[in-house]
Amino acid sequence: xxxxxxxxxxxxxxxxxxxxxxxxxxxxxxxxxxxxxxxxxxxxxxxxxxxxxxxxxxxxxxxxxxxxxxxxxxxxxxxxxxxxxxxxxxxxxxxxxxxxxxxxxxxxxxxxxxxxxxxxxxxxxxxxxxxxxxxxxxxxxxxxxxxxx
Amino acid sequence: xxxxxxxxxxxxxxxxxxxxxxxxxxxxxxxxxxxxxxxxxxxxxxxxxxxxxxxxxxxxxxxxxxxxxxxxxxxxxxxxxxxxxxxxxxxxxxxxxxxxxxxxxxxxxxxxxxxxxxxxxxxxxxxxxxxxxxxxxxxxxxxxxxxxx
Numbered sequence: 001x002x003x004x005x006x007x008x009x010x011x012x013x014x015x016x017x018x019x020x021x022x023x024x025x026x027x028x029x030x031x032x033x034x035x036x037x038x039x040x041x042x043x044x045x046x047x048x049x050x051x052x053x054x055x056x057x058x059x060x061x062x063x064x065x066x067x068x069x070x071x072x073x074x075x076x077x078x079x080x081x082x083x084x085x086x087x088x089x090x091x092x093x094x095x096x097x098x099x100x101x102x103x104x105x106x107x108x109x110x111x112x113x114x115x116x117x118x119x120x121x122x123x124x125x126x127x128x129x130x131x132x133x134x135x136x137x138x139x140x141x142x143x144x145x146x147x148x149x
Numbered sequence: 150x151x152x153x154x155x156x157x158x159x160x161x162x163x164x165x166x167x168x169x170x171x172x173x174x175x176x177x178x179x180x181x182x183x184x185x186x187x188x189x190x191x192x193x194x195x196x197x198x199x200x201x202x203x204x205x206x207x208x209x210x211x212x213x214x215x216x217x218x219x220x221x222x223x224x225x226x227x228x229x230x231x232x233x234x235x236x237x238x239x240x241x242x243x244x245x246x247x248x249x250x251x252x253x254x255x256x257x258x259x260x261x262x263x264x265x266x267x268x269x270x271x272x273x274x275x276x277x278x279x280x281x282x283x284x285x286x287x288x289x290x291x292x293x294x295x296x297x298x
Contacts, residue, residue, distance in 0.1 A: 004158070004159075005156040005157060005158045005159075006156070006157045006158075006159075006196050006198070006201065006235070006263070006265070007154040007155070007156065007157075008154060008155045008156075008157055008234045008236070009153070009154045009155075009233060009234060010153075010154075010155075011233050011234065025225070029209065029225075029233060031209040031210055031223060032209040032210070032223040032224045032225040032226075032232070032233070033223045033225055033226065034210060034221070034222055034223035034226065035220065035222040035223055035226040035227075035284060036223060036225055036226040038226065038282070038283065038284030039226065039282060039283055039284065040280060040281055040282035040283075041276065041280075041281060041282075042225075043238065045234075045236060045238070047155050049155070052155065060178065060180040060181040061180055061181070061183060071184065072183065073183055073184040074180060074181040074182045074183035074184055074185060075181045076174070076178075076181040076182050076185055076191075076266070076267040076268070076269075077181075077182065077183065077184040077185040077187065077188065077269050078184075078269065079268055079269070079271070083181070083266065084158060084160050084178060084181070084266070085157045085158060085160065085194075085265045085266050086155070087157070087194060087236070087265065087266050089192065089194070089238070089268060091273055091275075091276055093275065093280075105275075114155070116155070116234045116236065117225070117232065117233070117234050117236050118225040119225070119228055119238060120225075120226050120227065120228070120283070120287075121276065121281065121283075122228070122283055122287055123276075123281050123283075124240055126240075126242065126254075127190065127240055127270070127272075131189060131190075131242075132189055132190060132270065132272050133187070133188060133189035133190075134187065134188055134189075134269070134270075134271055134272075135184060135187030135188065138269075138271055
């Protein structure tokens with residue numbers, strides 16, 4: 001029988017300040033980092049914890065990038081930080097690792113955001129740029145990935 | 150104050166049989182699909198619900214792809230289906246959409262897996278193949294993405 005919900009526990013926290021951009025993994029999960037230094041990039045999954053209200057979780061359509069000129073769009077067709085499950089997914093370059101800390105290049109996350117998973121970035125052959133199609137509101141600001149959310 | 154856990158609700162279900170490969174979004178979330186047909190690819194986030202036991206969630210190291218020849222590796226450095234939070238992340242090509250159904254090319258998910266989020270696939274400039282580094286156990290079977298889990 002499928003339960004009504006699943007529980008995601010914080011496994012770490014994002015430090016995102018003027019001085020550092022770092023994922024700290026909590027001590028009980030340190031063993032899960034073995035071998036991550038063999039990768040150049042990761043995908044950080046975290047929770048938009050400041051939006052965890054029934055109202056924001058029931059917002060199903062938004063103007064992407066909070067720009068009213070962008071067409072009203074379903075949240076499953078955006079990376080909006082309001083969505084039924086508040087999962088954020090951001091690819092990052094690893095700058096260096098130090099114990100339980102992963103220093104990364106950049107992440108569009110609020111300081112203190114709870115991390116729920118780390119996955120290594122593995123290129124997938126079928127995702128060649130030539131094959132990818134996106135709507136015009138995406139390409140209008142391509143390259144400025146910080147505006148994705 | 151940060152809660153001890155976050156709740157993820159199923160927003161749909163994966164149908165993965167001989168006859169169909171389809172993500173069904175549940176009716177209350179249908180409005181969130183508006184505009185998804187402008188994309189060629191999505192990332193499907195689902196839950197490894199059959200592994201949701203304290204024992205499997207506390208498994209922090211595995212031999213990737215269940216191959217004992219691969220080095221013991223932290224789960225955060227793999228896409229293993231056992232990990233602290235049982236989130237699966239798979240990029241898929243959209244074949245066609247029909248109402249609340251997204252027909253996709255292929256997904257390495259068990260039939261009946263609960264979907265927790267859909268995100269559109271947006272290429273990111275910094276993730277150019279030339280820059281990506283992975284350990285040898287990945288490249289030994291590159292191209293066979295089904296074995297990623």
